[in-house]
Amino acid sequence: MPSVLITGATSGFGKAAAQRFAKAGWSLILTGRRVERLKALEEELSEQVPVLTLALDVRDSDAVTTAISGLPEEFLPLTCLINNAGLALAPQPAQKVALEDWHTMIDTNITGLVNVTHAALPLLLKTGKGASILNLGSVAGQWPYPGGHVYGASKAFVQQFSYNLRCDLLGTGVRVTDLAPGMAETEFTLVRTKGDQAASDALYRGTTPLQAEDIAEQLYYLATLPAHININRLEIMTVRQAWSAFAIDRDPA
Numbered sequence: 001m002p003s004v005l006i007t008g009a010t011s012g013f014g015k016a017a018a019q020r021f022a023k024a025g026w027s028l029i030l031t032g033r034r035v036e037r038l039k040a041l042e043e044e045l046s047e048q049v050p051v052l053t054l055a056l057d058v059r060d061s062d063a064v065t066t067a068i069s070g071l072p073e074e075f076l077p078l079t080c081l082i083n084n085a086g087l088a089l090a091p092q093p094a095q096k097v098a099l100e101d102w103h104t105m106i107d108t109n110i111t112g113l114v115n116v117t118h119a120a121l122p123l124l125l126k127t128g129k130g131a132s133i134l135n136l137g138s139v140a141g142q143w144p145y146p147g148g149h150v151y152g153a154s155k156a157f158v159q160q161f162s163y164n165l166r167c168d169l170l171g172t173g174v175r176v177t178d179l180a181p182g183m184a185e186t187e188f189t190l191v192r193t194k195g196d197q198a199a200s201d202a203l204y205r206g207t208t209p210l211q212a213e214d215i216a217e218q219l220y221y222l223a224t225l226p227a228h229i230n231i232n233r234l235e236i237m238t239v240r241q242a243w244s245a246f247a248i249d250r251d252p253a
């Protein structure tokens with residue numbers, strides 16, 4: 001039975017991915033900080049497949065290394081790592097943002113992802129052919145927009161780190177993908193606005209955002225491709241989202 005390690009499984013893409021991989025019979029290693037949610041997910045899915053939950057903050061490199069290096073034999077070999085835990089904060093312009101918010105995004109989206117990858121690499125290399133690292137990037141990593149500042153930059157890191165990993169893992173059979181979604185309705189905007197439910201509802205109202213299940217389906221597709229195929233980057237948007245024109249600063253008329 002293949003096993004998948006999913007960071008940020010307590011909500012959104014991570015939770016939907018746990019449900020999707022469980023449906024296909026994969027063993028699940030699920031992480032996140034919210035213990036109650038992990039417990040609820042374990043209760044829901046352990047009737048279908050073996051589930052191991054690890055209450056982890058991905059920013060804590062010692063905790064990450066200890067947990068992943070000590071995975072029980074029952075959950076090995078590790079076939080897929082989904083580096084999903086992440087967040088955006090402070091949608092205001094850069095000049096109005098608290099430095100702490102920038103640090104939180106860097107510590108989570110960059111350092112956290114690197115911590116988990118470093119700890120899981122020995123296990124994935126042991127699995128070799130057919131193993132995958134699926135990194136949650138974002139359209140924000142490629143396309144700038146107002147208020148994107150450190151969030152977009154952190155996702156650009158995810159893309160380049162994914163590509164560079166590909167170079168080093170050549171010959172090992174381990175695949176790496178930067179999965180880059182556009183607007184998707186999860187708790188993402190609630191977190192970004194520090195709990196402003198009205199702002200979150202307003203963003204998704206009157207359109208058709210991607211749903212967590214859409215991304216989970218892509219993750220499952222990527223993890224189960226024939227072992228000789230590596231999709232380097234997969235950018236995915238709702239058909240109701242596209243780019244916009246350059247902004248121009250003009251003199252008053």
Ligand SMILES: NC(=O)C1=CN([C@@H]2O[C@H](COP(=O)(O)OP(=O)(O)OC[C@H]3O[C@@H](n4cnc5c(N)ncnc54)[C@H](OP(=O)(O)O)[C@@H]3O)[C@@H](O)[C@H]2O)C=CC1
Nearest residue numbers: 008010011012013032033034057058085086184186187188
């Ligand atoms: N929704 C969107 O529009 C898009 C989202 N993304 C990316 O997809 C990923 C998932 O986002 P999404 O599902 O939408 O958002 P959610 O807010 O719904 O889920 C985020 C998950 O990340 C976990 N997480 C956050 N910080 C930490 C931390 N320090 N340690 C461990 N886990 C953490 C949360 O768990 P807990 O709080 O329990 O720790 C939660 O399970 C993120 O990387 C995001 O940047 C990319 C493109 C589009």
Ligand SMILES: O=CCS(=O)(=O)O
Nearest residue numbers: 138139140181182183
């Ligand atoms: O990564 C999230 C999608 S967006 O808010 O940057 O469009």
